[in-house]
Amino acid sequence: MKSVVTTVIAAADAAGRFPSTSDLESVQGSLQRAAARMEAAEKLSGNLDNVAKEAYDACIAKYPYLNNAGEANSTDTFKAKCMRDVKHYMRLISYSLIVGGTGPLDEWGIAGQREVYRALNLPTGPYVAALSFARNRGCAPRDMSAQALTEYNALVDYVINSLS
C-alpha cells in the first residue's frame, strides 16, 4: 500500500541513502494534514448512504428521461449502478484519506477498471455526473471543516480524473 511515508522510504532505500530534507518536508506536510483527513474520513463514513443517494437523485433530476416508463435504460438501472459504484469509490476515498495518499484508489479502484469499462462498453458518464455532484455538494463548515473539505474534494477530483 503506497502512502507518502512508504514512497519516501522506498525511494531512500532504493538509493541507499538517508531521507533528504525534502523527503522529510513531504512527510511532515502529510502529517500536518492528517487531522483534516481523519475528520473528512469520519464524516464521510458516517454519511455514506446519504452522499451516494443524493448524488444519484441529483443526476436523475438532471436527466428526467431516466424516469420515463418503459425506457430500455430504466431508472433502476441507473440508480443501482450509481449507488453501488459511488459507494465503492467513496469507501476507497475514505481509505485514501486515512492513508494520506491515493494508494487504495490506485490499487483497488482505478487500475484495471478503465480497461473493463472500455472492453465492456460500460458508461462512465453516470460516475462523472454523480461524483461531480458529490464534490459540489460538500459545504464547510456545515458538513466538515474547510481543510477537511479540501482533502475530500481533492480525492473526489482524483477519482473523476482517473475514471473518465
Place this chain on the structure above:
Amino acid sequence: MDKRFANIFGLTEEQSIALLDTPPEQAGDESERYVAASQLANYPSEASIDALIRAVNVTYDSLDNRIARRKSVESLGKLKATKGIDAIRGCLSDEDRYTVEAAVWAIGEIGTDNTEILEEITQLLAKPNQTYRVIIHTLVKLNYGAAVDRVRPFMDHENEPTASAAISTVCLFAQDFSQIDRVVSFLQSDNVDARRACLEDLINSRYYAAIPAIARCPISLMFRLRAVRTLAENGIASGNLTVEQVLPVIEQILLDHPKDLELVHEYDQPPALEFLIQELYHTDFGRTYLATKTFIDHPIDAAPEALFATYEAEAHNDYGAHYHVMKLMGWLHHQPAYDLLIDALDNTSPQFMKSRAGAALSLGELGDQRAIAPLQTSAQSKIWMLQYASLMALEKLGDYSQHKLLLDANDWAVKAKANQTVPMAANAHQA
C-alpha cells in the same frame, strides 16, 4: 457494440453537439460536456465527428475540459473516425497520461499502417508513468511486430497486468509460447485486476489450452464466459477446438458452483453470518465466491432468513449481491425463495442479466414443477445465457420441450446444446 447503455442520458445528437461546443469556461454544469462527448459515440455522422475533433482541439486547462477532451478522443476511436487521426495524434505527446492512453487506444480502434505513428506509439514505452498495457495491446492490434524487442523488457514488469500483456505479445510476435504459463498463473493472482486482465491476454494469444483454467478462475462468470466464448469461436473456426469440447466448460461456468473454482482467499477463523452476508457485496468476486462456498459447506439455519433480509435492505438494488442471493437460494434448496427467483427471472434491467440466468438455474435446483412454464418462456428469450441456463434448468425438471424449438437457435452454443440434447433425450425416452 453493446447498445444497452447507448442513450442513458437521453440526449439527441444536436443537444450533444451544442453542449460539447459550449466553451468550457461557460459550461453550466461541469459534467455536461463529458456526457455529451460520451453520447456522440452513438451518432456516426460527419457533424458528430467534426464536433468531437473541435473538442479535442480545445485545450483550456481545467479538470472538466481535460476529461471532456479525453472522452472526445475515445468517442472518435469508437466511431473509427479516420478523419480524426491527426487531432488524436497530437494527444500522444500530452502531459496527461490518460489522454495519451485514450489517444493510443483510439488509434488502435481506427487502425493505421503509418509507421511514423506506430513508432510514436512504440516510443511511449520508453516514457515514464504511461499506461503500458494499453500501449502494448494497441501495438498488437495494429500488428506492429517491429516493436517486439521494446515490449520484451516489460515481461518482468512489477505490475502483473502489464507483464501479462507483454508476455502474450512476445508469444504472438515471436511465436514463442514458452512463457505463456506465466500468464495462465495470473488467473490465480490475489489481485483481481490481474485475474481479469490476463483473460484478455489469453484471448489475444488464442491460447486454447487455458480454457479449463479460465473456467476455474475466481472472477465474475461474465468475464469467464466472454473469454471462453471468444476463444471457442476462434478455435472452432480454425479447427483447433470442437463444440463438444467447449459446451461442458460453458455449462460449468453458467452453473457457477464455487466447488468448481480455485479460490485465492481463505478465512483465518470461522466467519460470522453477518460478515458472510456483507462479503456478498464485495466487488472482488474471489471474496464473494468464498462466502458462497462457506454458506454451502457449513449450512447455518438462519442463513435463508438473513439472505431475504439483505435482499430487502440492499441486494435488490446491488447487481453483485443480487446474483449471489439468487444462486444461494438454489444451492441451499430453499423452497420459500420460489417467488423471489421467479421475479428475478423476469427482471429485464440489463445489469441484472446474470441474475436471470442464475435464478433459472436455482429454480432447477428447487425442483418445483411450477417453474417449468416460466422457464419455457425464458428459454425463448433473445439472451443466449438466459436461454442456455433455462435449458439446463428444464433438464433438471425433466422437460425437454424447448430444446426441440431451439435446434436452429441464433446463438451457436444454444443451438449446439439443443442439437446435442434432443437425440439423447429421445434415446432415454425409448429406453
